[in-house]
Amino acid sequence: MSVKPQSVSAPFAGPFALGTLAADDGRAFPALVDGEGRVVDLRTALDDPALTTRGLLEQWPTVLPGLREIAADARVARHPLSDFRVLAPVEPRQIFQSGANYRQHVIDLHVAHRDPGDGRSEEEARAEAADIMDRRAAEDLPYVFIGLPSSVTGPYDDVTLPAWAKKPDWELELAAVIGRPAYRVSPEEALEYVAGYTIANDLTDRATVFRRDMPQIGTDWLRSKNAPGFTPLGPWIVPSESFGDTGDLRLTLKLNGEVMQDESTKDMIFDVARMVSYASQTARLLPGDLVLTGSPAGNGMHWGRLLRDGDVMDASITGLGAQRTRCVGEAS
Template sequence: METSPSFAGPFALGTFSAGDGPAFPGLVAEGRVLDLRTVPELDLPEPTTRALLERWDDVLPLLTEAARSTAGEWLPWSALRVHAPVEPRQLFQAGANYRTHVIDLVVAHEPPNGRPPEQVRAEAAAMMDRRAAEGEPYVFLGLPSSITGPYDPVVIPSWCEKPDWELELAAVIGRPAFRVSRERALEHVAAYTIANDITAREAVFRKDVGEMGADWLRAKNAPTFTPLGPYLVPAAFVGDPGDLQVTLRLNGEVMQDESTKDMIFDVARIVSAVSQTVRLLPGDLVLTGSPAGNGLHHGRLLRPGDVMEGTITGLGVQRNRCVAEEEG
């Protein structure tokens, strides 16, 4: 865990438990956590952060007031277990959405005796420019069952030989969204959080299905493959989601360190694109892609004992240790 909670704004939300007790939604402020079950004004139908998100427009002013109050049961943050901050119904993941990352991948996949790297990079950059101007975000489905807490172990399955990290900004839906415009899309985002989209690289492309595409089910959805959190930071406190720094350290060494300015499609464009097909619901997560610096780029994939530390500007820190399946 972090030594103390750190995030943008006066408060954030999370899911916590004390001892062997049940998980509960909490408001984090000044190193303490307010058990939101003890705030009668909220009138929670169920004690979850998703229940708060379902009434976000009404709840946000009440949370603002609660953060200033001494009423309710306040607990020391350091005495609590921090869980994934929300349990979504739906999980959407944008792929190939950072310009530098995609260009690096194109260069890396060029045959050894192929074109010069400078030519490949220039052609890939031109392709990204065309995609940004004329294309649409590439989005696939993830499974909520892959989510784990921000400080919990990441279990590497016994069959997985090439586990890789992908730190990402995740938008958390508040207002339901269906066929919303890009201009209105961010009105439906209640908060932001950190996600690490762990990928089994050897499972992405299956040789037995030809051009049918990538096998994202097996590659990305093992239990614990999506560390999430630690907090839901209200969008109003985050500022411009297109100007945040995404940083992942592996055993203390910086591996990813890129601004969300490098996104090909911004958060609004991705949320709008998903909503053209799917009705987004409160608590749903929209992951926005991972920047350059994955393990394949560094020639160094995850191993048991590795510790990943992920930060995004204003959203706190998550820290996960990798363990072999038999240790998990």
């Protein structure tokens, strides 16, 4: 189930954004959405019946000028956004996820997850976490791991909370969408490989993050982050040219109308360019891939309030619109 997009609409930066929509027949198609909430079917506009949003991204450097022309041409047929269902804007082949990339968030988690037998004060634990963050930044060591495309769902779709997930949490994140194959690119050139940005909510079951049966192995991201629907994505991909800088975007997540996360990307330890560059040193990033850049302070573990059946999350990032996700508990 999903809610109507117009009920959660929010402006995006620039003259147009890209999305993936579906009509009553259920067939998905790539769309250009203008600032007035009108839709251009890009299969028709670009005369390619088999076109997908990822296919557009695979041609990004050459197709972008044409998209600008379509957005500016009043003669191109447009349709009301309310006629369509909004899907996740792209089907990525790879998802690169970042952990521990917002300074205050890391400090909060460090305190929340410390050993019960730790006799230090909270102030001492926070000071230790701050020292760790400073060292990581100086040594240029982001923390990146892999997510599964099967976890992606639309920005207005319900998300099922599995019965086994005892501590499901939210993590609002800015996601960079790759528009050119990138391998071993420098931070100085990394943003040239980013087609645009979108919103991701990287849901996490805190109870299964750490392997208690084999603590020496560490984190279990497969179990804790990759259930179906655990990555609500979108609604739009806003071209990177519409952003002068991503260094001061506001991320806001509300739970049932109450603000839980409200932070600027200024609190990032590693900016978008450094995250993309770092991931590319090991892997070849492909068009349509996502690089999630971490979540700010204000997660459920901080508040002592995890997700449960009936909760509604409203998430927004400056210039990228907004998403709304309702949680549905799975019967045990």
